[in-house]
Amino acid sequence: MQIKPILSALRRHKAGTFLIAMQIALTLAIVCNALFIIHQRVAHLSEPTGIDEPNLFVIKSEWVGAPGTERVDAMIREDLQVLRQLPGVQDVTPSNSYPLRGGGWDDAIRLKPDQTQDSSGATIYFADEHFIDTLGLKLVAGRNFRADEIGHMDMRYKLAPPMVIVTKALADKLFPAGDAVGKTIYLVGGPATIVGEVELLQAQSVSQWASAFAYRSVIIPERLAISLGSFYIVRTRPGQLDTAMRAAGKALFAHNPRRVINEDDGILSFSEVRSRAYESDRGMAILMGVISVVLLAVTAAGIVGLTSFWVGQRRRQIGVRRALGATRRDILHYFMTENLLISGAGVVLGVVLALVMNLWMVTHFEMHRLSLAYLVGGVVILLLLGQGAVLAPALRASRVPPVEATRSV
Amino acid sequence: MFTYYLDLALRSLGRNKILTTLMVLAIALGIGASMTTLTVLHVLSGDPLPGASGTLFYPRIDPRDQDSYEEGKDPPYQVTWIDGMNMLHAKRADRQALMTGGSVPVQPAQANLDPFYSDARYTSSDFFPMFRVPFLYGRPWSAEEDDGKARVVVISRKLNEKLFGGKDSTGQILRMKDTAFRVVGVLDEWRPNPHFYDVDTGKYAASEDVFVPLTTSHDIRLEHDGSTDCWGTGGDEEHAETQPCVWLQFWVQLDSAAKVAAYKEYLVHYSEEQRALGRFVRPVNVRLPGLMEWLDINKVVPGDVRLQTWLAFGFLLVCLVNTVGLMLAKFLRRAGELGVRRALGASKREVFMQLLIESGVIGLAGGLCGLLLAFIGLWLVRRQPSDYASLAHLDMAMLLTTFVLAIGSTLLAGLLPAWRACQITPALQLKSQ
Numbered sequence: 001m002q003i004k005p006i007l008s009a010l011r012r013h014k015a016g017t018f019l020i021a022m023q024i025a026l027t028l029a030i031v032c033n034a035l036f037i038i039h040q041r042v043a044h045l046s047e048p049t050g051i052d053e054p055n056l057f058v059i060k061s062e063w064v065g066a067p068g069t070e071r072v073d074a075m076i077r078e079d080l081q082v083l084r085q086l087p088g089v090q091d092v093t094p095s096n097s098y099p100l101r102g103g104g105w106d107d108a109i110r111l112k113p114d115q116t117q118d119s120s121g122a123t124i125y126f127a128d129e130h131f132i133d134t135l136g137l138k139l140v141a142g143r144n145f146r147a148d149e150i151g152h153m154d155m156r157y158k159l160a161p162p163m164v165i166v167t168k169a170l171a172d173k174l175f176p177a178g179d180a181v182g183k184t185i186y187l188v189g190g191p192a193t194i195v196g197e198v199e200l201l202q203a204q205s206v207s208q209w210a211s212a213f214a215y216r217s218v219i220i221p222e223r224l225a226i227s228l229g230s231f232y233i234v235r236t237r238p239g240q241l242d243t244a245m246r247a248a249g250k251a252l253f254a255h256n257p258r259r260v261i262n263e264d265d266g267i268l269s270f271s272e273v274r275s276r277a278y279e280s281d282r283g284m285a286i287l288m289g290v291i292s293v294v295l296l297a298v299t300a301a302g303i304v305g306l307t308s309f310w311v312g313q314r315r316r317q318i319g320v321r322r323a324l325g326a327t328r329r330d331i332l333h334y335f336m337t338e339n340l341l342i343s344g345a346g347v348v349l350g351v352v353l354a355l356v357m358n359l360w361m362v363t364h365f366e367m368h369r370l371s372l373a374y375l376v377g378g379v380v381i382l383l384l385l386g387q388g389a390v391l392a393p394a395l396r397a398s399r400v401p402p403v404e405a406t407r408s409v
Numbered sequence: 410m411f412t413y414y415l416d417l418a419l420r421s422l423g424r425n426k427i428l429t430t431l432m433v434l435a436i437a438l439g440i441g442a443s444m445t446t447l448t449v450l451h452v453l454s455g456d457p458l459p460g461a462s463g464t465l466f467y468p469r470i471d472p473r474d475q476d477s478y479e480e481g482k483d484p485p486y487q488v489t490w491i492d493g494m495n496m497l498h499a500k501r502a503d504r505q506a507l508m509t510g511g512s513v514p515v516q517p518a519q520a521n522l523d524p525f526y527s528d529a530r531y532t533s534s535d536f537f538p539m540f541r542v543p544f545l546y547g548r549p550w551s552a553e554e555d556d557g558k559a560r561v562v563v564i565s566r567k568l569n570e571k572l573f574g575g576k577d578s579t580g581q582i583l584r585m586k587d588t589a590f591r592v593v594g595v596l597d598e599w600r601p602n603p604h605f606y607d608v609d610t611g612k613y614a615a616s617e618d619v620f621v622p623l624t625t626s627h628d629i630r631l632e633h634d635g636s637t638d639c640w641g642t643g644g645d646e647e648h649a650e651t652q653p654c655v656w657l658q659f660w661v662q663l664d665s666a667a668k669v670a671a672y673k674e675y676l677v678h679y680s681e682e683q684r685a686l687g688r689f690v691r692p693v694n695v696r697l698p699g700l701m702e703w704l705d706i707n708k709v710v711p712g713d714v715r716l717q718t719w720l721a722f723g724f725l726l727v728c729l730v731n732t733v734g735l736m737l738a739k740f741l742r743r744a745g746e747l748g749v750r751r752a753l754g755a756s757k758r759e760v761f762m763q764l765l766i767e768s769g770v771i772g773l774a775g776g777l778c779g780l781l782l783a784f785i786g787l788w789l790v791r792r793q794p795s796d797y798a799s800l801a802h803l804d805m806a807m808l809l810t811t812f813v814l815a816i817g818s819t820l821l822a823g824l825l826p827a828w829r830a831c832q833i834t835p836a837l838q839l840k841s842q
Contacts, residue, residue, distance in 0.1 A: 015737055015825065015829060016734060016737055016738070019730055019733055019734040019737065020734060022730050023727060023730045023731055023734065026723065026726060026727045026730065027727055029723075030720065030723045030724065030727065033720075034720065037716075062514065062526055063514070064514045064516060064524040065514065065516070065586060065587045066586045066587045066588075066629075066630075116475065116476045116477060116478075117476075117477055118477065158639070188639065226632070227514075227586070227632065228512060228632045258524075260514065260523070260524055260525055260526050262526075276794065279793065279794055279795070280711075280713060280793075280795060283793060284713055284717075287717065288720075291442070291720060291721075291724055294438055294724075295724060295727055298435050298438065298727060298728055298731050299727065299731065301431050301435070301731070302431075302435075302730075302731035302734050302735060305428060305431055305734065305735045305738055306734045306735070306737070306738050308738075309738030309739075309741070309742060312742065313741075313742075357723075361716070364712075364715075365712050365715070365716050366712065
C-alpha cells in the first residue's frame, strides 16, 4: 500500500481532513479524561466500610421537650432493650454517627500533651459494649469495652474518655511499630489509653476534606445523651432486615411516644445510606459514561458522513483505478489507510490535548494525574472507531464497477 | 430574497435527510448538554440578594492560640460568642447580626399534629432588615427583646400554614422544647440562593422555619447546629459563651466604601486590643470579604458542577466540528447546482448568504431539539437528591441564551463550508456536467 498518493489526495481535501483529525483529537481528549473520572469515582464508591452492611439499619430518634442528660440516657437504654427484644434483631448499639453518614464529630489526635501540631485527624464514634459486635467489626488486638466502662455525656466539645478503641489504620499511623494497645493518645480533652484495635472502620464522611483520615477512627465508651437524640444501629439476622425495619419504629413509639422519627430518613437501611452517600459520585460517573458514548457516536457519524461524501466525489477516479487493474481489496485498503493516517494525526494531537486538559483539571478540580493506561486505551478506542466507521463507505467504494470510468459524473 | 433562500434551505434540507438529521442531532446534543449544565451553574452562582449583596460583609478575625499556627493562613470561618457579642454591641456598622443554625422540637397545640423538629436560626434583630427579609404578618423582634432574652419567635410562611392554617398568627403561642414562645412575625416566601449567611448548614438549603433571638436560644439551651471548632481548653457547651470555640456567623451591613475601610480599621483595633488583653495571641489577621467574595471563598458552587459545565462545552465543540464537516460535505456535494446558480448570475455574496441561511435553519432546528433535551436534562437534575436540585429551572435569560448559542454557533460553523462552496468556479462545474 503506497502512502504517498493518499497524502497527495488528502492535500486536495484540507478542510475535511483537518476537521476529522480535530474531531478525533478533541474526542480523545474528552473521552480519556471522562473515563479517568469514571474510574476515580467508581473506585471511591466501592471503598469498603468495614461493617456488616447487608444486615444493618439505622434509626434516628429525636426527643421532644427538654429532658436532662440522665433522663435521656435512661430512655436510650430502655430503647435499646425494646429493640433487642424484636424478632430478627441480633444486636443494637447507640452511636452519634455511623460510616457514610456525611458528617459528625471529628477530632485531632496528638501523642504528647504539649504537642502543637496534630498527629492525625480522626472520626469519633460513640459506642457501648455492643458496638463492635453490632457493626460486625473485627477486633485484631486488645479487647472490647466492658459494660461497666460505658459512660454517658451531653454535648460537650471536649472529649476525655479514659480509654478508646482505634482502627488499625490510625494505630499504624500513630504507632508504626504495631504496639498501639496499651499506649496513650491525647484527644482534645486529655489522655486516653488504647485498649483495642479493630481491623477496618470507615469515617463518617467520604468527602474530599475527610480523605486525609478516611479510615482513622476512634471509638469511645460513651453514650451521647442529648435531647437532640441519637442513632440506634441495628443488626438483624440474615434475611430479616425488612421485617425488623418495619417493626422497629412501631415498637419504639409504643414504648415511648414522646419522640420524633423522621418519615423520609428516620429509618434507613444501610444500602440506602450507601446510595445517599455516593449519589453525586455515581451521578458523575454515569454522566461521564453517557457523554463518552454519545461523543464516540457523534464522531463515528461524522467520519461516516464525510467519507461517504469523498467516496461519492471520487467514484470516477475509483472507476479509473479499477479499470487499470486495482482490485476491490485495493480500494478498500485505500480508504482504510487514508482514515488511519487522518486518525493517526488526530490521536497524536489528541494525546497532547488530553494531557493539557488533565493538567488543567488537576489544578482546578482536585483531580489526579491521568494514568498512561487511559491514554493508550483512548488511542486504541479511537483508532478502532475510525476504522469501524470508515468500513461501510469504503466497502461501498470497493463495489464501484470499473465501467464508472467511462461515465461522466 | 430572505424568504426565497429560506425556501431553498428547507428544500435542500429535505433532500438529504440522513445528513440533515445527523447535523441537527449533533447540534441538539451539544446544545442540550451545555444548556443543562450552564443553567445549573447559572442558578448556583447567582446573587442571593440582588441590590443588597454589595453592602453586606463578613468580618473575620483570628482568636486562636499558637497551636498549629502557620503564617498567612486564613482566620477561622466563624466567630466565638465573646467576639461576636463584642462586635455586635460595638455597633460600628450600619447594621449587624450574630447568628447560628439550630434545630428545635416544635410541639403543636393541635392534637392531630405530632411533634416535629424544625430547622431554626438563632439571631439578632437586625437580621431581618439587613437581609431584606419580607414579612407577611407582624414584624421582627426588637433590639430590646434581644437584650431581654424575650420568648418571641418569627416563623416561616410554610410553618404558619402548617400550624395556623395560613392565618395571621401574630400573638399566638408556639411551644418549643417545653417553652412557650409568642409569635411576633410571619415571613413571606423567602429563599435566598445560595443559603449565603450560613453555608455550613447547607449551601443551598431552604431558609429556616423558626427564628429565635440568639440570647433566648442560649438562655433555654436550644440545640445549635453547624460546625464548632475548639482549641486549647475549649469544650463545654454549658459555658459556650466563654469557651475558645468558633461557632457563630457575624454579618455587617456597610453602606459606603469609606465605612468598609473604617470597619476594617476597627477590626484591626479590636484584634490589637484583644491581644493586649491576652485573649488573642496570634498576629493580627483580619479580613472583610463581601458577600459574593465570601461565597467564592467557601467554594459554594460545587466543583462537580463547574467540571460538568466545562465538559459539556467541550462536547458542544466536538459536535460543532462534526457539523462543520458534515455541512462541508453537504454544500460541496451541491457544487453542480451552485455552479448553475452562479452561471445564471448569482453573485458569490448571494450564494454565501443562501448557504448561511441554510446553516442558520439547521442551527434553529438543532436549538429547538437542544432545548427539548435541556428540559429533559434539567428534569433529570431535579430528580437528584442534592440540596440544589430543586432550583434547576430554565429562566428567560437562559432560554434566550440557548437560541443565541444554538444559532450563533451553527452560523459560525456554517462560515467555512459556505465560503468553500462559493469558491466554485461556475465554468468548471458546467463543463463537467
